[in-house]
Amino acid sequence: MVCGSKKKSYLKSQNLKIFGQGKLNGIVQISGAKNSALVLLTASLLTNERIILENVPRLTDIEKMRNILENLGVNLIDKNNKLEIDSKNISIKELPYELVNGLRASFFCIGAILTKFGEAKVPLPGGCDIGSRPIDEHINGLEALGAEIIIEEGIVKAKIKRKKNKLHGTHIKLNFPSVGATETLIMAASLAEGRTIIENAAREPEIQDLCQMLNKMGARIYDAGKEKIIIDGVNKLGGCTHKVIPDRIEAGTFLIAAAATSSSITISPVIPHHLEAVINKLQESGSKINIKGNSITIIGKEIKGVDIYTAPFPGFPTDLQAPFTALMTIAKGESKITETIFENRMNHINLLKKMGASIKLNKNIAYIKGVQTIKGMDLVGSDLRSSAALIIAGIIAEGISKIYGLDHLDRGYENFESKLEKLGIKISREFNHKTFGGKSYKIETKSEEMSKFRAA
Ligand code: EPZ
Secondary structure: OEEOOOHHHHHHOOEEEEEOOOOOEEEEEOOEOHHHHHHHHHHHHHOOOOEEEEOOOOOHHHHHHHHHHHHHOOEEEEEOOEEEEEOOOOOOOEOOHHHHOOOHHHHHHHHHHHHHHOEEEEEOOOOEOOEOOOOHHHHHHHHHOOEEEEEEOOEEEEEEOOOOOOOEOOEEEOOOOOHHHHHHHHHHHHOOEOEEEEEOOOOOHHHHHHHHHHHHOOOEEEOOOOOOEEEEOOOOOOOEEEEOOEOHHHHHHHHHHHHHOOOEEEEEOOOHHHHHHHHHHHHHOOOEEEEEOOEEEEEOOOOEOOOEEEOOOOOEOHHHHHHHHHHHOOOEOEEEEEOOOOOOOOOHHHHHHHOOOEEEEEOOEEEEEOOOOOEOOEEEOOOHHHHHHHHHHHHHOEOEEEEEOHHHHHHHOOOHHHHHHHOOOOEEEEEOOOEEOOEEOOOEOOHHHHHHHOOO
16 A cells, blocks of 8 residues: 555656665765756856856756756757756747746746846746745736746746836835745846845855855846845846765765764755754764765764744755655654744645654644654655655664655665665665556666656
């Protein structure tokens, strides 16, 4: 019996088979940050000159964003984790629905395309499993910068009004420090006329990475990472070479997996202050953590229950709430997990309860009583980070677990199971040979075949 499954997805997706009660040991290489690479790819639309992006993770979300850019006429040369991007021949200012629908981050293109070409048409990004994902902060900010925006048949149509060919700088105060809205507006303001101030801006490291690259391209952006960002628009942006920052969420996921198995591992490269809130909570719950340059070593000890409350950076990241919840299921004592960023990001709770965790859920607050152990079983992840949480639970659990819904996982974790395998976990990816509605699926046994099956 598979829990959390919509029967169809169980039958036709790959799964990870995990032998529980594993231990991690060794060093794990952290990939480039998905949520930085995605917006940096968008920012490449702002120049006619060549952008070279290094340390780009190989993920399905990145492949989707590449498809969207290529559809606009961008030329991309893929040199493994390095991308050469040439946007001088962009011909289309409209993003196709079928490509945008699967990747919310593609909506952030609207600011870059509008400010560079004077108009942009981008389909409304759908909601997803974790929430409705509105875009009002993006729209309000672009209108404040001088855009005329109408939404027709699900398409956001934006153009620069008053027949001017540039947006104009202005003072914007966000109601919520939205990461995406801050990124959209920084890109739009980078080529606007005059100064833009964004108050209550998001402070995430990915915003700082974006501003660093834009400034290399000739932008004039000050105080990225603070609540008030200043952008003095320029006439033109040039090319540059930029290395994507390490993925703090992947790094945090591995630290949590080590804490959950009382293991000792080293993760590198990381930027330690990007993980401060997570490190503090892991130390509070009993793990020992040593920081040395761009490496972090965790020595997992007996874990005790601690409370977490997700918040915009530098608070505890919502993207690590589900993995940390998995850790708390076997902590000594009680813990309280409060999700404040997304309205529906507790889908993993019921699945952890089926494995034997003792959790009471009241809206977005989970009250956990640690148990001795949980039981392995077949489960389906419903979003990127809940899938990671289920894998951590499978590593903790007694017995074997099979985790389905890997299309979510492959969006945000590069070679996740091979990294875990190298750390000593017995885990493998299985491609199910199932006839389903008369259609049969290929049998592939080894994970090295996986790349052939990655979503386009
Ligand atoms: C980014 O999403 C990340 N995605 C998310 O990572 C991350 O969870 C989130 O920031 C918060 O840190 C990318 O960078 C591609 P938000 P984003 O706008 O920009 C409300 C992952 O797992 N809001 O900061 O969409 C919204 O409803 C993904 O890697 C508005 O009300 O997040 C939510 O409650 C998941 N109006 C809150 O703000 C708006 O116009 C945070 O959203 C925009 C957002």
